[in-house]
Amino acid sequence: xxxxxxxxxxxxxxxxxxxxxxxxxxxxxxxxxxxxxxxxxxxxxxxxxxxxxxxxxxxxxxxxxxxxxxxxxxxxxxxxxxxxxxxxxxxxxxxxxxxxxxxxxxxxxxxxxxxxxxxxxxxxxxxxxxxxxxxxxxxxxxxxxxxxxxxxxxxxxxxxxxxxxxxxxxxxxxxxxxxxxxxxxxxxxxxxxxxxxxxxxxxxxxxxxxxxxxxxxxxxxxxxxxxxxxxxxxxxxxxxxxxxxxxxxxxxxxxxxxxxxxxxxxxxxxxxxxxxxxxxxxxxxxxxxxxxxxxxxxxxxxxxxxxxxxxxxxxxxxxxxxxxxxxxxxxxxxxxxxxx
Numbered sequence: 472x473x474x475x476x477x478x479x480x481x482x483x484x485x486x487x488x489x490x491x492x493x494x495x496x497x498x499x500x501x502x503x504x505x506x507x508x509x510x511x512x513x514x515x516x517x518x519x520x521x522x523x524x525x526x527x528x529x530x531x532x533x534x535x536x537x538x539x540x541x542x543x544x545x546x547x548x549x550x551x552x553x554x555x556x557x558x559x560x561x562x563x564x565x566x567x568x569x570x571x572x573x574x575x576x577x578x579x580x581x582x583x584x585x586x587x588x589x590x591x592x593x594x595x596x597x598x599x600x601x602x603x604x605x606x607x608x609x610x611x612x613x614x615x616x617x618x619x620x621x622x623x624x625x626x627x628x629x630x631x632x633x634x635x636x637x638x639x640x641x642x643x644x645x646x647x648x649x650x651x652x653x654x655x656x657x658x659x660x661x662x663x664x665x666x667x668x669x670x671x672x673x674x675x676x677x678x679x680x681x682x683x684x685x686x687x688x689x690x691x692x693x694x695x696x697x698x699x700x701x702x703x704x705x706x707x708x709x710x711x712x713x714x715x716x717x718x719x720x721x722x723x724x725x726x727x728x729x730x731x732x733x734x735x736x737x738x739x740x741x742x743x744x745x746x747x748x749x750x751x752x753x754x755x756x757x758x759x760x761x762x763x764x765x766x767x768x769x770x771x772x773x774x775x776x777x778x779x780x781x782x783x784x785x786x787x788x789x790x791x792x793x794x795x796x797x798x799x800x801x802x803x804x805x806x807x808x809x810x811x
Contacts, residue, residue, distance in 0.1 A: 474501045475772055478535040478559070480526055480550055482508035483632065484755065485541035485564060488764055490518050491756050493539070496765035500772055503535050507542055507550075526550050530557040537775065539768075540564060541591070544646070545639040548573035551588070555580040560587040562771045566649045566795065567788030569641055574789040581785060589771045589781035590788035592653045594712060596766040599731040600654065602743040603716070603723050606733060607658055612718025615659050618694040620651040623702045623710040628678055630700065642679030644670075644798055648698035649791040650712065652686075653783075655696070656790060658716060661688040663790075667807040668798035671701060684798045696798075 477493045477500050479486055486508060493502040504521040505511050506529035515522035523529040530538060530553055537560035540550055548568045554561050561581065567590055568574045581588040594600050606612065628636055628643075635646050656662065668684035681699035688694065712727035722734035731743040748760045774781035797808040 474499060475536045475775060476501055476503045476532075476534045478503055478523075478529045478532065478538045479505045479514070480507045480529065480538050480540045480554075481542040481564075482510040482514040483541070486510070487514060487517075488755065488761075489539040489541055489562075490514055491761060492764040492768045494518050496761060497768050497772060500537075500768070504529050504532060507546075526553060530554045530559050535559060537561065537587075537771070543634045543637075543639075544641065545569050545637075548577055551577050552580040555584040555586050555588075558584055558586060560771075560775050562589050562591060562768070563785075563788070564591045565653075565788065566645050566792050567785065568792065569639065569645075571789065571793060571796065574785070574792055578785050578789065587771070587774050587781055588785040589774065590783045590785065591767065592650060592657075592783050592787065592791075593763050593767050594650045594654060594727055595657060595783060596763040596770070597727050598745045598762070599725050599727050599729070599743050602731050603714075603725050604658060606723065606742065607716070607718075611721055611733060611735070612716065612723055613720030615692050615716060615718050617692060617717040618655050618658060618714060619697075620654055620694065620712075620714040621697040621710055622647055622651060622699075622712050623697070623707055624700045625702050625704045625706040627700055628673060628676075628680060636676070636678045641795075641799070642670075642682075643700055644679065644682040644684070644696075644698050645792075645795050648682060648684075648696055648798075649795055651696045651698065651714075652791045652794045653787060654714060655686060655688070655694045656787070658714075659688055659690065659692055659694075661690045661692065663687070663794045663797075663810055664689045665807050665809050666794055666797035666801050668801040670799070670802040671699075673701075682798060682802070684794075684801070686794065 505515040506523040541564040671681040681701040686694040709726040716723040725731045
């Protein structure tokens with residue numbers, strides 16, 4: 472198959488990440504054009520590709536076979552459906568959409584058009600997480616009984632893009648904690664049955680700054696998800712994305728940006744370790760950071776060429792949205808939410 476032509480929708484932090492991924496790490500793809508966002512023209516110029524005036528113009532191009540979409544959450548449904556109706560395969564940033572109704576519309580449109588839809592749960596492609604999943608699949612810790620996963624950050628909401636605090640984009644659990652929710656489903660291979668959550672909101676804006684959720688899974692395991700931007704400096708070490716997994720025959724202790732340790736028979740063993748990302752020196756496009764995006768992008772392209780579902784499906788995206796929305800409902804009602 473010839474090179475797959477890629478269009479980038481969105482020109483912010485992740486738009487640039489996507490452009491770098493295609494241009495530098497996916498030799499079987501070619502970056503064609505960029506659209507969407509105030510920085511689109513500059514991003515297109517930096518990668519010497521066309522800048523389209525709007526998303527519709529980009530998806531109507533005959534030389535664009537697939538699109539990478541990284542835009543504010545409330546724009547996902549409209550843009551993804553437009554791409555599907557134009558016959559383009561789609562790699563869509565998390566969260567999939569801002570409601571289950573929008574998720575279902577996306578799924579219907581992509582199924583109708585017979586195009587591939589993959590959700591950007593990039594944590595699945597980080598070395599430490601991949602190795603943890605491999606150990607789980609091999610039975611190294613037995614049956615999972617409990618998971619504790621967190622993303623704890625200093626700097627407050629000011630450290631995040633302002634659009635993430637707009638009401639239409641819902642909040643930080645929705646923007647970031649869906650990675651943790653997806654990890655629980657991925658590691659266990661199970662679906663969430665109930666959600667009980669509490670949310671702390673920033674005064675006076677009312678924006679979500681910290682959320683704790685307790686999940687029960689259909690197979691009997693339990694999990695906690697804690698996502699916060701309300702941690703005082705210096706913060707807790709190794710908690711940007713960390714997880715502890717309890718099995719009936721062993722333990723996993725992982726830092727997605729550091730070390731994976733396996734606990735078994737009374738001893739800890741280091742199984743894998745990711746090199747540190749040099750944000751201060753090499754910046755956001757450090758090759759270490761880009762490894763996961765390269766692997767994610769390659770899986771997306773492989774799924775297109777092999778005429779199969781990608782490793783992360785639209786159904787996975789919908790499931791994470793459902794749990795996150797249930798957490799908000801639980802906090803608002805002070806009740807445990809039961810998922811059907």
